Amino acid sequence: MTVTPHAKRGRIITVTGIDGAGKSTLAARLYQALTDAGHPSILVGKHSTEVSMDPELSAYVDRLNELVYRRDARVAQACGDHYWLLALAAWYSLQDTLVIRPALAAGTHVILDNAQHKILARYAVNERVSTRLAEQVFAHLTEPDLVFFLRIGAREALRRKGEFTSLETGHSGAEDKDFIRYQDSVLAQLREQEQCGGWLSLDVTGMDRDTVYKTASEALADRLQLTI
Ligand SMILES: Nc1ncnc2c1ncn2[C@@H]1O[C@H](COP(=O)(O)OP(=O)(O)OP(=O)(O)O)[C@@H](O)[C@H]1O
Numbered sequence: 522m523t524v525t526p527h528a529k530r531g532r533i534i535t536v537t538g539i540d541g542a543g544k545s546t547l548a549a550r551l552y553q554a555l556t557d558a559g560h561p562s563i564l565v566g567k568h569s570t571e572v573s574m575d576p577e578l579s580a581y582v583d584r585l586n587e588l589v590y591r592r593d594a595r596v597a598q599a600c601g602d603h604y605w606l607l608a609l610a611a612w613y614s615l616q617d618t619l620v621i622r623p624a625l626a627a628g629t630h631v632i633l634d635n636a637q638h639k640i641l642a643r644y645a646v647n648e649r650v651s652t653r654l655a656e657q658v659f660a661h662l663t664e665p666d667l668v669f670f671l672r673i674g675a676r677e678a679l680r681r682k683g684e685f686t687s688l689e690t691g692h693s694g695a696e697d698k699d700f701i702r703y704q705d706s707v708l709a710q711l712r713e714q715e716q717c718g719g720w721l722s723l724d725v726t727g728m729d730r731d732t733v734y735k736t737a738s739e740a741l742a743d744r745l746q747l748t749i
């Protein structure tokens with residue numbers, strides 16, 4: 522009897538950092554390079570709603586995406602912090618179950634633009650919501666094989682972004698100093714998570730896009746033997 526060998530499990534690589542650190546930029550570049558190098562890969566982020574070969578599930582994921590990400594600021598604020606924690610947990614849970622796990626099992630690599638780490642950091646600095654609750658609602662998600670932590674101070678992140686939303690100041694105000702104070706506290710929380718995570722931490726202050734990409738691609742070859 523011939524046994525069909527199972528495809529080698531894919532790897533999941535994610536990027537974390539404060540708002541404007543360059544996560545989406547690096548994630549897109551890594552995905553492109555993996556694909557160009559012939560590694561089957563998908564890029565997963567807050568705009569991904571496609572469930573492979575399943576229009577019905579894709580339509581369902583799209584409806585949840587609309588509820589979570591395509592709403593105006595007034596609606597968002599009216600719903601409250603606990604609702605958003607649970608809504609985000611629902612979103613990450615669906616992505617994990619319907620997109621990420623099946624891809625990994627089929628031998629496809631997953632680049633996840635921004636896993637739950639930044640959300641956990643935001644809730645850790647939010648006194649209205651228990652940090653333990655936030656940790657628990659994400660605890661079942663697939664553990665990444667590699668986490669790139671793009672470290673940058675809030676002031677430089679703001680220069681890169683140019684503008685910001687109320688959420689990105691933790692609803693603390695509308696001035697640059699509000700963004701900077703809040704994002705620096707989120708950064709401090711990410712640095713605490715880094716201590717127990719085995720993350721690959723890169724100080725990207727003053728690093729251009731090509732240098733960030735080159736450094737990350739070397740780490741990918743070194744840590745996961747994935748050459749691009
Ligand atoms: N290494 C870099 N040097 C300078 N600018 C950069 C660099 N990387 C990204 N940028 C620019 O900074 C801005 C923020 O980048 P990006 O959207 O990738 O950040 P992000 O971490 O995904 O932010 P968010 O948390 O808001 O999603 C973009 O305009 C991007 O083109």
Ligand SMILES: [Mg+2]
Pocket residue numbers: 544545546635
């Ligand atoms: Mg982004």
